[in-house]
Amino acid sequence: MKAAVLKQAGQPLEICDVEIDAPGAREVLIATKAVGLCRSDLHFIDGVYPALMPTIPGHEAAGIVEAVGEDVRHVAPGDHVVTFLAPFCGSCALCAGGQQSLCQDPSTRRGDDKPPKLTMSGETVHQFLNLSAFAEKMLVHENACVGIDKEMPFDRAALLGCAVITGAGAVFNDSKLKPGESVAIIGAGGIGLSAINAAKIAGAKTIIAIDPIPAKRDLALKMGATHVFDATEEDVGKQVIAATNGGVDYSIEAVGRAETAELAWAIAKRGGQATIVGMIAPGKMVTLHGPTLLSGKTLKGSLMGSTHFQVDMPKLAHFYLNGQLDLDTIIAERIALEDINTGFDKLRTGGDARSVIIFD
CATH class of the missing domain: 3.40.50.720 (NAD(P)-binding Rossmann-like Domain)
Known part of the structure; x- marks a missing residue:
């Protein structure tokens, strides 16, 4: 698959061929349809925040479920979904107390004894914020995505995953x-x-x-x-x-x-x-x-508007579909993956509200 890879902080992203693994237990393979360019990505790209490299940034995305691993209960192939960078386990003290967005339980991440989710020429590509959305596909924990109404346009749905859910x-x-x-x-x-x-x-x-x-x-x-x-x-x-x-x-x-x-x-x-x-x-x-x-x-x-992801995200999609939530105004432009560096250059100037990458 094609992906925008960050190999060194402060350097442009490179469009590369990356291999993605099949979904394991409680994992979901998603065909990415749209992903927003967020200033949070820029913090890591520019080196303000540290990140393991190489990595594929991107965390504000929507797509279609292609395949699911064993024990996945919340989504099925063909579902339209929005992703979320903070998957939750559902059973730790934070989750039980209603603070799912703060969950850090390691069960939501693939163990070190398992093959890497992403590789390039046989070397590991580190997953970014549990998603790595600047790619044609994403492999995520089932609690890092939620199904939404199929009437919801993907470019607007992607914004729900960070900008909208946070604000x-x-x-x-x-x-x-x-x-x-x-x-x-x-x-x-x-x-x-x-x-x-x-x-x-x-x-x-x-x-x-x-x-x-x-x-x-x-x-x-x-x-x-x-x-x-x-x-x-x-x-x-x-x-x-x-x-x-x-x-x-x-x-x-x-x-x-x-x-x-x-x-x-x-x-x-x-x-x-x-x-x-x-x-x-x-x-x-x-x-x-x-x-x-x-x-x-x-x-x-x-963090992320203290969201209750699986409840709040479909509700926000409903607000858009019934005309209460204006997502159209937030999108400044729609671009291809190959234009990602130009999009981030614009974001650095502070001039645009949101650029969204569209995948065919």
Whole structure:
């Protein structure tokens, strides 16, 4: 199969022929139909986060089940599925407590005593975030995919696997936003726009978007923001606090920088909550002024919007199909696998919401 392989951080991905194994117990072989280019991939490609190499990045995908191994119960050949980078075992303390997205049980990964899932010229290709989606096929644990309505277009479905589940999850699961409340979203990329749309669905009265790029602020308004602010202005935090008479009920940071995490804390009102979903680089520290801890606010970290994957993903697909969730606006362009490096160059500039690779 063709795949985009990362052999060295900081270097372009290479389109290579890669061999993929047959599915083992509780494993699912998927023909990839669409995969989004996410800034999280870029963190590993550029070396901000470490990764075992060679590897095939990509983690925001949708496709069709080709084959399943023994003991697979949730999906069958022919099913349309969305993948998820954090497979869950279903029986550990985290899973039993409703925190499936935090599960790290090794049973969801193929053991070292088994053949590698991916090889190239006889050498192991390391699987990226349990998926390796920049390839014509994926071999994943059954709890890393979920079936969706076959009416759901693959390019929109792929976005559900990261950007949408993270942004919407930050609203529905982490914030538990109620009608009439206020929220501010920092960053109007794919995750931020999804959070804005989810806040609209949840019935927020005030939805603030903060981003440095005018075009993204325009997209935010289209997705449901009631107010937009320029992140480059030094007093943007004070502007938001003034506009909301003391701050918002919930703030969501979707950029991945210490400065924007601190801004999220600053603009949350007394007793409010700041949720950080962006990937802040290793070694970066978030600083909070001591007296602000007396304001009753909560600072919450979140992985993938604290999602309950098998329940939330089909629900989000339903929101799209009934017209509530706008995924069309999030997609900036559709490209071929061979154009992946150009797509990531565009992402580095911050200009596009989401590029999606389409497989025939």
